[in-house]
Amino acid sequence: MPTDPNMTALALFDFDGTLCKQDSFTGFMQSALPKHSFYRKCLKISPQIAAYYLKLYPANRMRPLLFKTVFKDENAHKVHLIGQNYAKYLVEHCLNPEVLARLKWHQQQQHDVVIVSASLNLYLQPVAKLLNVELICTQVDADHHVLTGAYRSADCSCKEKVCRLKQHYDLNTFTKIYAYGNSHEDIHMLKVATHAYWINQKHQLQPFLG
Numbered sequence: 001m002p003t004d005p006n007m008t009a010l011a012l013f014d015f016d017g018t019l020c021k022q023d024s025f026t027g028f029m030q031s032a033l034p035k036h037s038f039y040r041k042c043l044k045i046s047p048q049i050a051a052y053y054l055k056l057y058p059a060n061r062m063r064p065l066l067f068k069t070v071f072k073d074e075n076a077h078k079v080h081l082i083g084q085n086y087a088k089y090l091v092e093h094c095l096n097p098e099v100l101a102r103l104k105w106h107q108q109q110q111h112d113v114v115i116v117s118a119s120l121n122l123y124l125q126p127v128a129k130l131l132n133v134e135l136i137c138t139q140v141d142a143d144h145h146v147l148t149g150a151y152r153s154a155d156c157s158c159k160e161k162v163c164r165l166k167q168h169y170d171l172n173t174f175t176k177i178y179a180y181g182n183s184h185e186d187i188h189m190l191k192v193a194t195h196a197y198w199i200n201q202k203h204q205l206q207p208f209l210g
Contacts, residue, residue: 016119018096
């Protein structure tokens with residue numbers, strides 16, 4: 001819940017394609033392992049990958065499968081360190097300047113600012129810390145410092161974004177809700193906003209018309 005009783009505005013930012021100009025999820029997979037190891041593991045799920053690129057296999061099923069294939073039985077501490085370095089790279093080189101300016105404006109207005117993303121806590125937690133914002137995202141599971149390959153929470157996309165938001169915030173307490181997104185996975189979140197914005201394929205900000 002918001003900690004400031006006088007706070008009446010909430011600002012929600014998707015990450016991949018919105019605040020970040022690139023696909024951070026796939027980029028993280030590729031940065032965490034040597035290329036030959038990454039591609040060798042991906043060969044195991046090549047039919048699903050092909051179906052995904054043909055739009056026959058949904059992203060909210062592809063992400064958990066890819067994560068399990070790449071990271072099952074990897075050392076959690078090592079992957080967290082990779083995530084911290086990757087977060088610094090994203091913040092320094094990959095953020096959309098126009099959307100970042102909006103995020104900073106919301107902070108100046110003392111709005112409650114939250115990244116809401118289907119991407120992973122392994123690197124989004126340090127990103128959120130660097131940007132001084134709150135975070136709702138997909139959480140991964142570890143057992144005795146080893147990644148199990150499973151998600152600890154549902155893939156945080158589509159309707160799940162709104163479900164997770166409602167677990168953390170009473171949306172009725174806000175007089176204004178701003179939301180920023182760029183894909184069909186953000187539409188449910190955009191529709192709960194009083195002020196919704198779409199980031200187009202040129203990475204430009206425009207009003208979301210529903």
